[in-house]
Amino acid sequence: MEYSDQALILAVKRFREIDAWVRLLSPTRGVYTAFAFGGLKSRRRFLGCLDPLNHVQFKVRRSGYRGYHCLAEGKLLDAPRQLRSHPQRLGMAVNCLKFFEAAPVAPGSFAQAYGLMRAMLSTLDAADEPSPLFPLLFRARMTFLHGMLPACGQCAVCGQPLGHDGAVCHVEEGRVACPDCRAAASGGVHARLGGEALALLASAVEQGPEQWAACRPHPAAGREFSRAVDLLVRYHMGLAWEQGGFVRA
Ligand SMILES: [Zn+2]
Known part of the structure; x- marks a missing residue:
């Protein structure tokens, strides 16, 4: 099963060399975790996407086996412009x-x-x-x-x-x-x-x-x-x- 989801990235954690899991907040699914296999290497599939606080349109695949979510690709919708460089506001x-x-x-x-x-x-x-x-x-x-x-x-x-x-x-x-x-x-x-x-x-x-x-x-x-x-x-x-x-x- 594959679907498209707009989501806010709450957290990104690297595991193994190039893979990451990403915690997302979606308006329809709430908070869930998805894997981005190769996500930290692939510039094309996740261009500028995989950082906390980004707002991203993801294509997500739901694996039948164990039912986990895999991010297939992402398109950055918007990201904070100043927030990350202002410690107090951040x-x-x-x-x-x-x-x-x-x-x-x-x-x-x-x-x-x-x-x-x-x-x-x-x-x-x-x-x-x-x-x-x-x-x-x-x-x-x-x-x-x-x-x-x-x-x-x-x-x-x-x-x-x-x-x-x-x-x-x-x-x-x-x-x-x-x-x-x-x-x-x-x-x-x-x-x-x-x-x-x-x-x-x-x-x-x-x-x-x-x-x-x-x-x-x-x-x-x-x-x-x-x-x-x-x-x-x-x-x-x-x-x-x-x-x-x-x-x-
Ligand atoms: Zn009273």
């Missing part, structure tokens, strides 16, 4: 990529995840000074895609709209309540969210990478938002960032 992209890989999305979200990853890369490729909160906003959006981010438009207890007065995020319960309802809440870990931090949570869900790169909140709001996202990710996704990677928390 670091943000790698952080987003690692989080994405640590929390595999369900088949119903493949196309959305693919669109988000492509937008994340093209934004970081073009933005001169993306907001330091960019990876956190991406993480919050992925948490939302997994259905693990509490709604922040209205109080989860009394239904009042949340806004300037801020709110409190009840981490274990995964919900956000207004200050009045806070007293009635049970114990557990709480994260305070001022009006601006709430707006950041809303931006993670409703806006996209371009707006995230441009956001310049007050540092205190950035800290509130970061703390809430870290706690929610740790508790509900079971992931924490440690020593350059996401580990099971």
